């Protein structure tokens with residue numbers, strides 16, 4: 001049996017719901033052998049996660065999902081296996097979290113013009129880690145107010161790209177993100193490529209640029225990909241000679257299509273990104 005590897009997951013240190021040790025417990029329950037916690041732009045959960053993982057016999061890989069700018073849009077780069085005390089990485093993540101707070105104030109202002117008052121305060125009530133605020137925290141507040149039917153609807157109506165309360169976020173560039181990851185001794189992985197609304201040309205430019213920068217892998221099997229997309233990105237991994245990653249993008253029980261560690265395996269003709277990380 002292949003190892004059950006899940007290299008994309010979130011805790012309450014970013015926009016997930018469970019504490020890092022509880023995500024570890026769920027990984028154990030779901031028979032995960034190798035796990036990475038990859039909170040958005042934040043490393044605070046790693047020590048707790050690693051400790052809990054090791055006590056449960058799970059191999060742990062340091063992770064973070066970095067928000068980076070490419071073609072004026074945010075894309076997500078999962079970093080794996082880096083040194084968690086790298087000063088340049090830590091200060092870049094701190095800068096991104098500051099940009100998140102600036103964006104949150106602007107989202108608050110946009111929502112106010114739409115008749116939703118004190119949204120920042122409401123969102124902050126859903127934040128567990130005061131260093132990190134995201135759109136999910138606003139979605140929870142909008143749901144609490146009854147302004148949307150469900151979580152997804154909050155993004156479709158207000159928070160998603162180009163919706164009524166969308167505010168673009170500033171961040172570091174893709175080039176900066178990949179350089180930071182490599183310098184910290186990690187591997188860079190393009191997260192959920194199927195989610196980006198890029199043209200064919202923009203996609204091939206993204207893969208070429210990422211390769212030139214030293215990026216090593218793309219996610220093939222991940223929570224937001226369809227079965228057809230597993231196949232599509234498996235073929236692209238081969239074509240570009242990228243290693244392949246597998247991760248649920250777990251945020252909370254009952255949220256998202258796929259539970260921690262519960263996705264199909266990678267096709268066995270691909271080189272798994274964890275090959276050199278174990």
Ligand code: AMP
Pocket residue numbers: 015040067133134135136151152155156160251
């Ligand atoms: P942020 O990093 O604050 O811009 O928020 C991005 C996060 O919001 C993602 O990691 C998901 O957790 C969530 N998200 C983004 N788009 C959607 C969507 N269309 N539906 C549901 N959740 C979403």
Ligand code: MN
Pocket residue numbers: 010015016040136251
């Ligand atoms: Mn998220």
Ligand code: MN
Pocket residue numbers: 065076191192
């Ligand atoms: Mn993501």
Ligand code: MN
Pocket residue numbers: 008009010065249
């Ligand atoms: Mn994620």
